[in-house]
Amino acid sequence: MNNNMNKDYKAQKERRKTREVMVGNIGIGGDNPVRAQTMTNTDTLDIAATVKQIIECAEAGAELVRVTAQTKRHARAIGEIKKALDKQGYDIPVIADIHFLPEAAFEALKYADKVRLNPGNLFDSPNTEKELSEEEYEKELKRVEESLTPFIQELKKFKKPIRIGANHGSLSGRILSKYGDTPEGMVESAMEYLRIFKKNDFNDIVVAMKASNPLVMIEANRLLVREMDKENMDYPVHLGVTESGSGEDGRAKSIIGIGTLLLEGIGDTVRVSLTESPAKEIPVCYSILQATRRRVTKTEFISCPSCGRTLFNIEKVADKIKKELGHLKGVTIAVMGCIVNGIGEMGDADFGYVGGKPGMINLYYKKELIKRDVPEDEAIKELIKLIKDKGMWEEKLKIKNYE
Numbered sequence: 001m002n003n004n005m006n007k008d009y010k011a012q013k014e015r016r017k018t019r020e021v022m023v024g025n026i027g028i029g030g031d032n033p034v035r036a037q038t039m040t041n042t043d044t045l046d047i048a049a050t051v052k053q054i055i056e057c058a059e060a061g062a063e064l065v066r067v068t069a070q071t072k073r074h075a076r077a078i079g080e081i082k083k084a085l086d087k088q089g090y091d092i093p094v095i096a097d098i099h100f101l102p103e104a105a106f107e108a109l110k111y112a113d114k115v116r117l118n119p120g121n122l123f124d125s126p127n128t129e130k131e132l133s134e135e136e137y138e139k140e141l142k143r144v145e146e147s148l149t150p151f152i153q154e155l156k157k158f159k160k161p162i163r164i165g166a167n168h169g170s171l172s173g174r175i176l177s178k179y180g181d182t183p184e185g186m187v188e189s190a191m192e193y194l195r196i197f198k199k200n201d202f203n204d205i206v207v208a209m210k211a212s213n214p215l216v217m218i219e220a221n222r223l224l225v226r227e228m229d230k231e232n233m234d235y236p237v238h239l240g241v242t243e244s245g246s247g248e249d250g251r252a253k254s255i256i257g258i259g260t261l262l263l264e265g266i267g268d269t270v271r272v273s274l275t276e277s278p279a280k281e282i283p284v285c286y287s288i289l290q291a292t293r294r295r296v297t298k299t300e301f302i303s304c305p306s307c308g309r310t311l312f313n314i315e316k317v318a319d320k321i322k323k324e325l326g327h328l329k330g331v332t333i334a335v336m337g338c339i340v341n342g343i344g345e346m347g348d349a350d351f352g353y354v355g356g357k358p359g360m361i362n363l364y365y366k367k368e369l370i371k372r373d374v375p376e377d378e379a380i381k382e383l384i385k386l387i388k389d390k391g392m393w394e395e396k397l398k399i400k401n402y403e
């Protein structure tokens with residue numbers, strides 16, 4: 001339980017340098033914090049339900065939200081959704097998620113703040129199962145370029161950014177015929193699109209490689225970054241593990257996939273996909289960002305697991321402290337069951353709440369004992385007072401005011 005958190009933070013791998021891509025009023029990449037986003041699961045044509053869900057997500061701290069636009073009608077509905085959000089004072093960017101229908105993509109860019117394209121099934125040939133000769137492959141790719149170019153002109157006209165999001169489960173037949181169902185195939189699928197966009201001098205692009213297997217997702221993203229670097233592409237990267245399920249298992253997959261890459265310096269925006277209501281994905285996004293030190297938005301807690309020496313109900317107390325003091329961005333608080341190991345283990349926490357003797361708590365500031373034998377029922381109040389005395393207290397803000 002040695003805590004070298006601050007040291008680790010300083011030794012942390014630098015975040016990969018990317019360009020800033022503006023999505024509505026929110027910047028992704030560049031010097032912007034790693035953004036938290038989610039996706040609605042309502043019918044986009046049900047404007048009221050979709051708006052309600054987007055507001056729930058925004059209140060939970062989502063900075064961008066994606067909605068599905070499977071037809072032109074759905075794409076147009078995004079215009080209505082944005083108007084309704086605006087009326088209620090929400091300016092969260094809305095992204096259109098497009099598969100299969102190019103006309104939905106053309107329509108969406110009139111209304112949405114960004115359009116997500118799946119290179120596996122848009123402007124390409126998802127059903128081509130047969131093996132292609134080199135010549136046939138190139139011919140197909142040329143056809144993709146011809147279909148994509150007018151869309152790029154429209155993007156420029158409407159000044160909208162895009163995300164190129166390749167999914168392991170929906171690669172085009174053309175890509176599958178050459179690379180198979182592999183991270184290489186995912187990366188090449190996106191790279192082919194990126195080259196076409198770059199050639200047309202369009203660079204407001206975010207890229208994503210998603211898979212339900214975190215290992216595939218991690219490998220694909222590492223490879224993507226290597227390939228983009230080779231071709232001088234500094235596009236921001238969107239991280240996510242798809243179809244990860246729900247509950248602990250779903251969270252574990254996202255934490256492994258997204259967390260590993262963030263630690264390596266890869267990632268400019270994250271989405272945790274859970275088979276739960278979208279607003280529930282947001283606290284997980286922020287916890288991963290906090291744990292990887294890519295974005296500190298709340299109090300950092302250190303607490304011991306408790307053992308036979310524990311002098312108070314640490315689970316209950318730690319929960320209570322978290323509820324009352326969880327909003328102190330950049331402050332580290334240690335809650336330790338006893339002084340035997342507690343003081344050493346709390347390392348470089350700013351404040352320590354440590355069991356001194358039964359019913360009595362000792363309060364520390366930077367390892368220095370400030371108050372001894374505070375009765376347990378007054379200890380949280382005293383801790384807050386100590387934090388205020390040291391000028392590190394702030395009043396609770398709504399979670400969405402994370403900046």
Ligand code: SF4
Nearest residue numbers: 304307310337338342
């Ligand atoms: S009660 Fe003391 S010894 Fe036991 S886990 Fe907590 S800090 Fe360590």
